[in-house]
Amino acid sequence: MLETITISFSGDDNMQVNIMRILSLYLAALRSSQKLKPADVCEATGIHIKNLNRIETCKTTLANNDIGKLLNYYGLDVQLVISKQ
Secondary structure, X not given: OOEEEEEEEEOOOOHHXXXXXXXXXXXXXHHHHOOOOHHHHHHHHOOOHHHHHHHHOOOOOOOOHHHXXXXXXXXXXXXXXXXXX
């Protein structure tokens, strides 16, 4: 069963950047809270350590296919809610 997380905010010009920042911080915090080492996550998902670092520090885009691997690994379903300003 997937855990659903909702990212909610008012839309703006940097929407993709804001979504990626929130998601990056959440994924890094989730790994840390589960006391997983980056190498453990990489081994289980097939993600290269440099790519995991880029994702967790928001130095990539939402188009990065490895984000999907991480969402599957953690059992997450992401819903996006954007409200009008």
